[in-house]
Amino acid sequence: MSTGHVLLILLSGLGVFHGLVLAVFLWFYPKGLPVSNKILSVLLLVLSFRVGKSLFLEFVDGVYLQVIFAGLSTLMLIGPLFYFYTRSVLEKSIRFTAASLLHLLPFLAGLAFSFFINKENAKTTPIPVFVLLFCVYYGHYLLYLYLTYRKIQRYRVAIGQADAAAQWLRLLAYALAALWVVYVLNLLDDDVPYILGPILYSVIAYGVSYVVIQKGYIGALDTAKYKTTPLPEAEVNQIYEEVKALLEEQELYKNPDLSLSTFSKALKVSPQKISMAINSKSGSNFNGFVNQHRIRHAQALLQTGQGSELTIAAIAFEVGFNSLTSFNTAFKKQLHETPSAYRKRVMQG
Secondary structure (H helix, E strand, O other): OOHHHHHHHHHHHHHHHHHHHHHHHHHHOOOOOHHHHHHHHHHHHHHHHHHHHHHHHHHOOOOOHHHHHHHHHOHHHHHHHHHHHHHHHHOOOOOOOHHHHHHHHHHHHHHHHHHHOOHHHHHHOOHHHHHHHHHHHHHHHHHHHHHHHHHHHHHHHHHOOOOHHHHHHHHHHHHHHHHHHHHHHHHHOOOOOOOHHHHHHHHHHHHHHHHHHHHOHHHHOOOOOOOOOOOOHHHHHHHHHHHHHHHHHOOHHHOOOOOHHHHHHHHOOOHHHHHHHHHHHHOOOHHHHHHHHHHHHHHHHHHOHHHHOOOHHHHHHHOOOOOHHHHHHHHHHHHOOOHHHHHHHHHHO
16 A cells, blocks of 8 residues: 555544544533534534545445445435534524434435345446435435524524524534535546545544634533623513413423424514523523423422322423433432432421
8 A cells, every 4th residue: 555545544534533532522521512512422423434434435445335325324314413403502402302203214214225235236226216316315415404504594693693603503514515515526526536525524623623622612502691682671571471471371391392492383483582582581591491490390299298199200200301310400400409308308397
């Protein structure tokens, strides 16, 4: 192997290695938005696998066709992950429901196809079928990128300023778009080397990391409390009171799948405005605000005779938590003691 090949492998492989290290780091990173960090971690893992597949395809002979199409199927996972990540950052919360899995169906179908394809049936498959498949793979990626970028732009218009979240998400969108362009150009033009994709990924991985560290984007995502919200104070108050009314009068907090989108549809107000109003008036993010109402109801149940007949888990599900662990964590964070300790103390008192 020539020195040039070795240098190409090192240069293109650095991005894959860097992406894997960042993925592990973000999974355990305590600052910023924990759920967002984990989604971004998975996104980096998928990107690293996709680019790593390109490295094997370029430098290793006899790569199984199944591996090639498994790598292509990840293109239909990158878009949904970027969409989920954007939602979690802009809305400061996200809940995954059964409907969320619909976004993953194209990827699962593509992954299933990768197990089916082999050299024998590939020879009998018409060329137009493969052309259509490649259009689906790359078209799906581009569609999600476009729709998610529009969501970012609407957020910028709603808040009337380019904050850290918008700047960071736009940077990430541009990076993903650049990767799409390089891989598509390679499909359309033989003069564009396939190895250019992994090399560009290395440049993007280190370049974006430098900007993120310099700007402190990840850690700053949960610190903006909309102190300088562009919304009029009267509108902020109105939105906040309407949200409170829905929570308290209709007990919406009992819905474990409650999200900003729920209030957005009910009030005909953008999720961003609702988030800004909650942050501005309560000093808490959306999840924290809803959990305050859930914990308040849980306290009432723990103090009553009726509540004493219920298990801690039953109370957790009754007030809207989707797991006992999340209930215990939120309860202890707010009241500095576990639900069991709280019940014991009030019963003894």
